[in-house]
Amino acid sequence: MAKVIVYPPTSMILSDLVERMGHKALVVPEAVRTLVTAEGIESPPLNVTPEEPKKGLHYAAVDVPSGVRGRMALIGPLIEEAEAAIIVKDPGWLTGCAGCSRTNELVRLLIRTKGIPVLDLAYPTDDAEARVFVQNIKKFLEGLK
C-alpha cells in the first residue's frame, strides 16, 4: 500500500479512486481533522496554534503571504509523507483551502521536485475521456508497491 497525494488536495473523485485501489490517499481533510478534533483545543475555533505558521515556514519564506504559509502548514507535511502523486491540471473550481493559486503552484512544484512517481491528468469531459481517466489511474496505482 502506497501513500498517494492527490491534487486538488480536496478531490473526492481522486481520493475515492486511490482508496478503491487499495492505497492510502493523503488529503487535506485528514490534516484538518487532526487539528479541529484534538482534545483540549488550545486555540479555538480552528486550533491554529503558533506552531502552524512555523510549519508553513519550512516551505515558504516569511515575506510570502500568510495564507500560503497557513495552507502549507497543512499540505506540506502531506507532501513529505507522499510516495506517489496524482495531479489534475486546471480543475477550474478550487475554493476554500485549495483556493489559493500561489499555494497550488508551490504544491505542484514541491511534488515534482520530490522525485516521486507522478501521474498528470485532466478532468474528463465525456465518456471516452472518463474511461481513459479511470484506466490511467488504475494502471498507475497497480504499478505502485
Add this chain to the structure above:
Amino acid sequence: MRVTKYVITSSESDILPSDIAMKIYGSKYDVSVKETCFGVIVNGEEKEIEALVKDIRAMDPSGIFIKDRGFPPGDPRRCRGRRGGGARPGFYMIESESKMLPMISRALASDAEAPAIPEKKKPIQMKKLEEIVKEELS
C-alpha cells in the same frame, strides 16, 4: 480516533441517500449519520467507519463515492445553520465533482478497453502567430 466520511451517490445511481441512511440505521455499527441532498455524512470510530464504508460501497460499487471530512457533522464551526446560511467552503468542490460522477461511474462499471482519444488542438505558438500577423499586414 473518531473520523467523519462523506458517502456521495452518483445522480444515475439507483441508491438514494435515504437507502444508505436506512442501511446504517439497521446495521450493527455504533455510528452517527446525517442525511444530505447528495449522500450521507457518517461519524464514528475509525475501524467501524472503515467496515461500514465497505458495506455501503457494496450497495453500488461503481455509483457510490467516499470522501474524508475534517469536521464532525453539525459542527458549529462549519454548520450553516449556525453561521447565518450559505454553503460551507468544501461544498463547491463536491458540487463540481458530482457533475462528473455519472461519467466516472460508467467508466468504473465498464470493462472495455479505453478508446484512443485524438490529441486536443493546442493554441497556436506566439512565434507562428507573429509570422502570420507580419504576412497579413505586409
